[in-house]
Amino acid sequence: MNILVSNDDGIDSLGIVSLVRALKPLGKVTVVAPDRQQSAVGHSLTFSSPLRATPFHRDGEILGYSINGTPCDCVKLALSTLLDEKPDMVISGINHGANTAINILYSGTVSAATEGMLSGIPSMAVSVNSHDNNADFSSAMHYSYLLAKNLLNLNMPKDTFLNVNIPALPLESIKGIKTVEHNSSLWKDEYIERFDPFGQKYYWFSGKYEVFNSNVDVDDILLEEDYVTITPVQYNLTNKVFLKNIKHLEEL
Amino acid sequence: MNILVSNDDGIDSLGIVSLVRALKPLGKVTVVAPDRQQSAVGHSLTFSSPLRATPFHRDGEILGYSINGTPCDCVKLALSTLLDEKPDMVISGINHGANTAINILYSGTVSAATEGMLSGIPSMAVSVNSHDNNADFSSAMHYSYLLAKNLLNLNMPKDTFLNVNIPALPLESIKGIKTVEHNSSLWKDEYIERFDPFGQKYYWFSGKYEVFNSNVDVDDILLEEDYVTITPVQYNLTNKVFLKNIKHLEEL
Numbered sequence: 290m291n292i293l294v295s296n297d298d299g300i301d302s303l304g305i306v307s308l309v310r311a312l313k314p315l316g317k318v319t320v321v322a323p324d325r326q327q328s329a330v331g332h333s334l335t336f337s338s339p340l341r342a343t344p345f346h347r348d349g350e351i352l353g354y355s356i357n358g359t360p361c362d363c364v365k366l367a368l369s370t371l372l373d374e375k376p377d378m379v380i381s382g383i384n385h386g387a388n389t390a391i392n393i394l395y396s397g398t399v400s401a402a403t404e405g406m407l408s409g410i411p412s413m414a415v416s417v418n419s420h421d422n423n424a425d426f427s428s429a430m431h432y433s434y435l436l437a438k439n440l441l442n443l444n445m446p447k448d449t450f451l452n453v454n455i456p457a458l459p460l461e462s463i464k465g466i467k468t469v470e471h472n473s474s475l476w477k478d479e480y481i482e483r484f485d486p487f488g489q490k491y492y493w494f495s496g497k498y499e500v501f502n503s504n505v506d507v508d509d510i511l512l513e514e515d516y517v518t519i520t521p522v523q524y525n526l527t528n529k530v531f532l533k534n535i536k537h538l539e540e541l
Numbered sequence: 542m543n544i545l546v547s548n549d550d551g552i553d554s555l556g557i558v559s560l561v562r563a564l565k566p567l568g569k570v571t572v573v574a575p576d577r578q579q580s581a582v583g584h585s586l587t588f589s590s591p592l593r594a595t596p597f598h599r600d601g602e603i604l605g606y607s608i609n610g611t612p613c614d615c616v617k618l619a620l621s622t623l624l625d626e627k628p629d630m631v632i633s634g635i636n637h638g639a640n641t642a643i644n645i646l647y648s649g650t651v652s653a654a655t656e657g658m659l660s661g662i663p664s665m666a667v668s669v670n671s672h673d674n675n676a677d678f679s680s681a682m683h684y685s686y687l688l689a690k691n692l693l694n695l696n697m698p699k700d701t702f703l704n705v706n707i708p709a710l711p712l713e714s715i716k717g718i719k720t721v722e723h724n725s726s727l728w729k730d731e732y733i734e735r736f737d738p739f740g741q742k743y744y745w746f747s748g749k750y751e752v753f754n755s756n757v758d759v760d761d762i763l764l765e766e767d768y769v770t771i772t773p774v775q776y777n778l779t780n781k782v783f784l785k786n787i788k789h790l791e792e793l
Contacts, residue, residue: 331584337578443786491592536720
């Protein structure tokens, strides 16, 4: 099995190293990932400047390529140009920090899986629920392996990929897996105002994540309750119900 | 009426100047937009570096702020911090180039409208179907005005905004308005390989847009047939049908 791995924390992050180690028993793993931290780039694409692909070594072995671009660039360049053959799956992560609710729109990790899916390849994004540099990736590695092993048997629709969030806890503390919808929780934006050494004002993004009180099983709530959450994500974005209500605009 | 305007082509682009002119008769228009071209940044958010807000003047009048960030940054900073009161609507554009099908995922223009919607404000993204610097914006201005005028009467659901594409043609050549789904067309990726003056290889994004042969009315096909297209966009991304098929993963 050929597996393409990418992420948004950069090719040298602990998360991607853990993911490669977890997936190695399943086949050939090729890494094509950003050369630096690219969190919150969303589905950003580089077309106004050129991309470079630098072979990436570890212990004398070439593992893939480091790219001066976004996760989306990495997967597009890999699939169209760098790889000799189409991989069997695209797996992105393991991201430092959960990617839950509608906040997946901002996630580079999720965008890498989206690109795999858009190219017709079974894809999955994996995140661990901690921003700690020393976060426990052991369970994330375990479940990444298990889910990747099962990914091709799911008969996943062409327009869908899996978004997986895993507690940063040892295996024995995890309560199980839940297949769930994403929540509607939002980041409550705040910008901190500061002044630079020259007295000029600047703003730094801040704020907090506000969990929406859902009445069905959802990703962020169950993740906080120490479950692994799996959400099948698709991008059929038309609101078809409301579409019927705006027919009268055609008369404007 | 208070209208917040943003875009991804930059605060000095012909598209945003045209949009401000078109909307002026409706009320007070405040512009908060990127200080430079930000196309294809998708839903990118800046949190690893600070943002600056520079007052933006035209003919001695302050129109708003120029931001060293993405469209998403602009709307978040405006709504949370820069504006004195919540605007009645957020309108993004007029983008140079159509934003149709699933390619709206890459669009900074659409992401600005998304941010407005996520903050509970009726929002709309407007694009013109031409990348020409001298594109005809006259019809785009006409329909931006008309649709903005009607936006608050639509009873748009909280999770939905309008994505509007307009031919770069004079009014008399436009066949009418169609309220449609977005298509599933994809960009067929290619990267052109070149060598820099030092003999090192680089890659430049290229490729072409491949129109999916839809059997229902869709945005890109009708736009090419000289209709204005309106698509109500929402981000309920869970594939709820497939969710029922993966319950067995909970037993892994």
